[in-house]
Amino acid sequence: MITRDTFSPFTPFISMDEGYRKRMAERYSRLTASQKPSIPLCLNCNQPSYLTHVCGKTGFYHNVQGNSRTVCGVPIDSEMRQVSGSQLVDLISKFRIKWEKSRVGKVLIDESSASLLQSFCQSIQWRPSVHGILYGTFRESEKIVEVHSIYEVEQICTGEGLKEELDSRISNVDNLAKLLGFQRVGVIIAHCSSPGQPTVLGEELLWAIQSQSRFGEDSVIVTLTPDADNESTHVEAWQASQQSVDLFRSQHLCRSEHPGCVHATTAVEIAESLEGKRKADSTSSSHEIDVAWLIAPIAVEAFRSPVLSNLFVRIHRLECQPPSVENLRVFMNDPKRRQLPFLEKVNDFHLLIYLMEQLLDATVDIPLLVHAIQTKDMESVEGIKLIIDSCCDIL
Structure with a gap:
């Protein structure tokens, strides 16, 4: 008879029958690779999805595709059996586009890096656009981003827009930046802005949002645009809203046919105001979101990097020979x-x-x-x- 005292804290563990163990091992050996238990890996970053919520390659949430249903026009996790009123209100608020103040207070950019990029853009008449990756540091206490170096991404035309991963040097440059104590702190965009055209295009904003999703909420956007006479250059800094990053991670944002907009796969509620007022006069449901609702300006200043210089010939530039x-x-x-x-x-x-x-x-x-x-x-x-x-x- 087994009593409560049979298994005392000092009773040794009784192993299972050896024959049963062998039978289980034989049964397991007959299973195919698809039948054996395994940890699913993300097809893009090749990492277990439980390690991080966001894919390190795409910037999307892991396992978001095919794992949602729609309630009152709002996509929710299909595993949620019940949705309370407060939860539904929170879900709906995610699809009400709101302008957000930037979380970074100031951007300091190395003057030699910005000046050399500006000179190159002027030499090609600002066409085509030049895109680069910002490497530097973030001072948390002061909310200041320091840009020490700029790597100009190799321009490879695709029908799907800008794809930095097509530049074969990106991973090596990232590793070099880490050795120097830097991290990705944003992207830089240099192009000729026509009258009525936004400073940041929808396609460029999606790239910046993806960078912010992958590398942290402190990532910024720096833009270089010439004036009408092409004699001086305007340097501005921006930051994408956290709401836009959340929508991107859930794969609700994509390219739009309108240059100054991004397309939302789910209809969103957008505030409309007259003469650029912050206060909304009305709201409307739409799939097209104006870029102005998703970015906020940041103060920008020039400084000289005390860590290293940026004077050598760039490894790749349009219509220029690589360094020899x-x-x-x-x-x-x-x-x-x-x-x-x-x-x-x-x-x-x-x-x-x-x-x-x-x-x-x-x-x-x-x-x-x-x-x-x-x-x-x-x-x-x-x-x-x-x-x-x-x-x-x-x-």
């Missing part, structure tokens, strides 16, 4: 920097990209070189210095 050994030789032998210590001369974001792509190993040499730059340890990179000096004819 000759560019490296000219850069290293420039009279202004020829007498500088080696680690100071190579402390340039775009030079490091070139070295990573053409001369050095991205997984071994570049981390070693960046660490030497940060610690001023010249002895560990004597071999790398010899390689670069031989290319530049420096003896």
Whole structure:
């Protein structure tokens, strides 16, 4: 007879019958790969969906497709058996477009990076548009974004709009930025804004929202646009609303046929005002959302990055030859920097990209070189210095 005292805290665990264990093992071995228990992986980021709610590649919520139903015109999770009145009100409010104040107070952008990008855009008459990724830091206490470097994304035309992942260098540049202590802090857009055309186009806003969804709510949008005479450039900073990010993550936002709008797959309630007033005079249901409702302005200032320079030739620019050994030789032998210590001369974001792509190993040499730059340890990179000096004819 089994009593309560039979299994005391000190009773050893009784293993199951060995024959039963073998039968279960044989049964498991006969299962096909699809029948065996497994953890589902996201097809885009190749990570278990339970680790993060948002896919690191697309910026969408994991497992959102085919997992919703509609109640009163609002999509909800199909696993919700009952929806209370307060829950329904909260769901409906997500589809009432509201303008939101920016969460970042100021953007500081490296003046040399912005100036060189502006000069290039002027040389091509601001056509086509130039898009770039901002790398820097975020000062949480002051709500300030510092942009230390800009990487200009290789322009590859597709019928689906701008896709940064088509640039084969993106992952290596991201890794280099992490080694330098930077993170993605937003995107930059440079294009000629025609009269009546918004500063940020709908397609560009979707790219910025995707970046904000993937890399954090502190991401910003910086725009460069010329004046009517093409003599001066307007530099402005913006931030997408958290509501727009939530709608994007749920896959409710996509490209619109109207340049100044984004398309909502579910009808949303949009406030209408006269003469740009903040207070709404009326509301209407629509699938087209004006970009102005989804972005808020931020103060922007120029500063000089104290961490590194950004003067070397860009790895890719439209109608420009990629940098060569000759560019490296000219850069290293420039009279202004020829007498500088080696680690100071190579402390340039775009030079490091070139070295990573053409001369050095991205997984071994570049981390070693960046660490030497940060610690001023010249002895560990004597071999790398010899390689670069031989290319530049420096003896």
